[in-house]
Amino acid sequence: GNSVTQMEGPVTLSEEAFLTINCTYTATGYPSLFWYVQYPGEGLQLLLKATKADDKGSNKGFEATYRKETTSFHLEKGSVQVSDSAVYFCALSDRTGGSYIPTFGRGTSLIVHP
Amino acid sequence: NAGVTQTPKFRVLKTGQSMTLLCAQDMNHEYMYWYRQDPGMGLRLIHYSVGEGTTAKGEVPDGYNVSRLKKQNFLLGLESAAPSQTSVYFCASSYGLAGTNEQFFGPGTRLTVL
Numbered sequence: 239g240n241s242v243t244q245m246e247g248p249v250t251l252s253e254e255a256f257l258t259i260n261c262t263y264t265a266t267g268y269p270s271l272f273w274y275v276q277y278p279g280e281g282l283q284l285l286l287k288a289t290k291a292d293d294k295g296s297n298k299g300f301e302a303t304y305r306k307e308t309t310s311f312h313l314e315k316g317s318v319q320v321s322d323s324a325v326y327f328c329a330l331s332d333r334t335g336g337s338y339i340p341t342f343g344r345g346t347s348l349i350v351h352p
Numbered sequence: 353n354a355g356v357t358q359t360p361k362f363r364v365l366k367t368g369q370s371m372t373l374l375c376a377q378d379m380n381h382e383y384m385y386w387y388r389q390d391p392g393m394g395l396r397l398i399h400y401s402v403g404e405g406t407t408a409k410g411e412v413p414d415g416y417n418v419s420r421l422k423k424q425n426f427l428l429g430l431e432s433a434a435p436s437q438t439s440v441y442f443c444a445s446s447y448g449l450a451g452t453n454e455q456f457f458g459p460g461t462r463l464t465v466l
Contacts, residue, residue, distance in 0.1 A: 270452040270453065282442070284456075345394045
């Protein structure tokens with residue numbers, strides 16, 4: 239079956255530091271890949287996505303590249319801000335096998351200090 | 353557009369009581385989902401629906417029932433609440449096979465069972 243593995247948190251950084259959150263996946267077909275963000279007290283919202291190999295999704299300074307050869311979709315940001323403190327979820331959606339239901343990682347908490 | 357809305361936002365129940373959580377979406381999405389989120393557990397899928405009149409079990413369906421009588425609404429029922437069902441519940445919707453299946457989430461319902 240499909241699965242998503244994220245690095246465990248919390249990840250604690252100082253403002254303006256470089257961020258990487260690792261995400262690897264297994265899938266039976268050719269999935270679409272997503273990063274969602276959850277700010278405190280809110281629901282998840284889509285941060286970025288990629289639908290085919292070597293695609294780069296980007297939004298709000300965050301980037302992730304769909305690496306089929308390493309089955310990875312690592313999230314990066316060059317300079318984090320306090321307002322980026324949130325929980326980040328990696329997810330995939332795979333059309334093959336008859337089920338298109340998304341699979342989520344367990345989430346990585348990011349804490350950014352001033 | 354309101355997106356995905358959930359009713360109520362907060363609820364406190366006593367063990368054995370019943371309740372229904374309502375999810376509504378105005379994006380004409382085919383797929384709808386109910387998740388629960390507990391500390392350290394990430395998101396866990398309870399039930400989902402791939403179209404009006406259809407429902408299916410997710411990862412943790414026991415103790416819950418659902419109905420999708422109208423395309424825009426997805427109801428989650430607890431027939432006899434237990435303290436183990438204390439959680440934050442999120443509804444989500446997506447286009448399903450018509451798109452990349454990115455999900456749109458509601459703001460959540462915080463349920464406490466005493």
